[in-house]
Amino acid sequence: MEYIEGGPWKNRIEAYGGMPDSEALKFIRQIAGALKYLxxxxxxxxxxxxxxxxxxxxxxxxxxxFGIFKRYN
Known part of the structure; x- marks a missing residue:
């Protein structure tokens, strides 16, 4: 497994009390892409x-x- 430098999104949100919509949307789109891949x-x-x-x-x-995941048909 690759080591990923950087912290959880949760820490960033808590540290700054949120984030601009445009930045949040950038990350949401990336995660949506990962979910589509899966x-x-x-x-x-x-x-x-x-x-x-x-x-x-x-x-x-x-x-x-991915400790909790499910394969389906």
Whole structure:
């Protein structure tokens, strides 16, 4: 597993009391892309939350923690 430098999205939100809509939308779109990738492979990530999203260099959101997931047909 790759080491991802950067903290959870949750920490950033708490540290700054939120974030601008445009920045939040950038990360939301990236996570939506990751979920689409998983959906196309018939996988459901069942633990989506801000602490399971890491921010790499404050530019890229990375979905982590696949401890709870489900494959479907």
């Amino acid at each position: 959906h196309n492979r018939k996988i459901m990530h069942l633990d989506i939350k801000s602490s399971n999203i890491l921010l790499r260099d404050d530019e890229e959101a990375v979905l982590i923690d």
